[in-house]
Amino acid sequence: MKKSIFVFACVFLTLFLISGTILAEAQIGEIVESDDMILIDSRSPYSYNGWAIDGKAGGHIPGAVLFSSKWLKNLETNQAIKDELKRFEIAQDKELYVYGDNSEVLVNKLNELGYNSSQIEVDLKEYNDLAKMENFEMLVPPSWLNEKIKADQVFVLEASWGDEAEYLKGHISGSIHINTDAIEEGPIWNRKSDREIIKALGQHGINKEQTVVVYSVADTTPAARLASILKYAGVDDVRILDGNLTAWKAAGYELKTKKVEVEPVEFGAKKAENPEYIIDLKKAKEVYNNQNADFIDVRSPEEFRGETTGYDYIPKAGRIKGAIYGYGGKNAYDMSDYRNPDNTMVSYTFMESRWLDQEIKPENHNNFYCGTGWRASEVWFYALALGWDNVSVYDGGWFEWSENKQPVIKE
Structure with a gap:
């Protein structure tokens, strides 16, 4: 019975695609809810996040994955495009349905690379519940x-x-x-x-x-x-x-x-x-003993594991004992885990999903830290934009913590 319903939904959807008719929310829902399909929003990150630009609706269809057609200009090779698609879990064995600005350009490239993708039309102004980043x-x-x-x-x-x-x-x-x-x-x-x-x-x-x-x-x-x-x-x-x-x-x-x-x-x-936004060592020591507070490490994996300090002026390698890895980048001067190919903030739905997978909980007091404070400040700002209010930057970061005989770990 389930198979029959699925086949009917696919046929019904195909008829809509061939006819060029704008899909209704019910048909879009079939795509979002299916494990075999992915809905892709090809507009800019600004539009996806919530900005109404040029009179067009801001926000995105709940469940849609952001992959802007404009990023094709930033990704110089086919392999770079494939790597970015993989990063956002857009797999070749899925049926891809793309809506938004220049969706045809993105669909053509996807099909050229061996993906099974189709262009669809949606009228976002007809949606009453478009998803938006809270702030x-x-x-x-x-x-x-x-x-x-x-x-x-x-x-x-x-x-x-x-x-x-x-x-x-x-x-x-x-x-x-x-x-x-x-x-x-x-x-x-x-x-x-x-x-x-x-x-x-x-x-x-x-x-x-x-x-x-x-x-x-x-x-x-x-x-x-x-x-x-x-x-x-x-x-x-x-x-x-x-x-x-x-x-x-x-x-x-x-x-x-x-x-x-x-x-x-x-x-x-x-x-x-707003002194709560940035904490120093004294406050960090208090927070460390709070079971409802976490330290979130946003350095590179190598820094987190203690393989390198990342900086020539930080002598000791390791991490705060009990810290949760919150992603960062390839090295101390890279934040690619938090950036789209055009250097805008990475898709907020992707960011939040990764945090939740790491058991970084919005209800806890999350204290972001890096080597000294710059990278942590970027992630902290994004957290506020997501609506995570109980967040702080640990100003001294790993440098200060490691130099003051606090609990640390090195793999």
């Missing part, structure tokens, strides 16, 4: 940022470690450069004191009531590090340009080369207003 507005598309800059409704910061050399080669209109040395200091590279942070933010023209958008030239970690400090200090509305300057340029928006001078302002607070 998708925290990661903004270039089009939104461009509109807000024109309306003078955002304060834009370019973050990097070091001088303004890259900034002066080309930056987003109106953006201010900030060297991360203004907010953190060695040798552990923890944040500076609240007084120093608030003073530095004010000197860069930042008031806590502003909507602040942060970006980096390419790597997200400098932007995320600054974003975490801004949220910690008390800026409520902090966002990151998803994909950074690379995305801005890919969207065709112009760059400026003249330095933007800024008038210092009062930040609007005397001390950090």
Whole structure:
């Protein structure tokens, strides 16, 4: 009986595909619920996450897997495409049904590579329950940022470690450069004191009531590090340009080369207003003994196993005893586990599913750590975007923990 129903559903679906009729929710449901089929959304990560762009519906059909047709430009070889498909568990032995922008381009490539894929049409405006990342507005598309800059409704910061050399080669209109040395200091590279942070933010023209958008030239970690400090200090509305300057340029928006001078302002607070967002060693020791709290290691597998420290200035290898591996990248300077091929945040449904598989629980107090704090800040920001509210960055990370005779393990 079940086989007959399945065959009927497939035939019914095929008739819809051949006729070119827009599929109704019931037919889409057959695809999502089947173990032998995969529904693919070929639109941009921005649209998938929830942004309504160019008058089109934001969000995605529940159960759809993100694989943007635009990523084909980022993946230079057929093998790279196959590797990325495998990463998102899009298998060759499944029937693939693709909807969204340029879906025909993606279907043609998939079929060329030996996959069994078909293009389908769906009217997303007819759906009442499109899935969206809970706080998708925290990661903004270039089009939104461009509109807000024109309306003078955002304060834009370019973050990097070091001088303004890259900034002066080309930056987003109106953006201010900030060297991360203004907010953190060695040798552990923890944040500076609240007084120093608030003073530095004010000197860069930042008031806590502003909507602040942060970006980096390419790597997200400098932007995320600054974003975490801004949220910690008390800026409520902090966002990151998803994909950074690379995305801005890919969207065709112009760059400026003249330095933007800024008038210092009062930040609007005397001390950090959200101290729970970033914890230091003293608090980390308390958290360690809390059964409802976890340390989430977002370094490379080699760092987690204790095969390398990842940095020439961190002498000891290993991990915090009891820490859960939360993925990271290939090395200390790579966060590819959290990035799409276009360097935007990896599909949030994929990210959350992997966390749950690792028994990282949203109801617990999750403390993200890396070597010192940059990578952890990126993942922490994504967790907030997902709606995981009880999250912190352990500022000193493995470097501080390992140098202070705390419980560690090395495989």
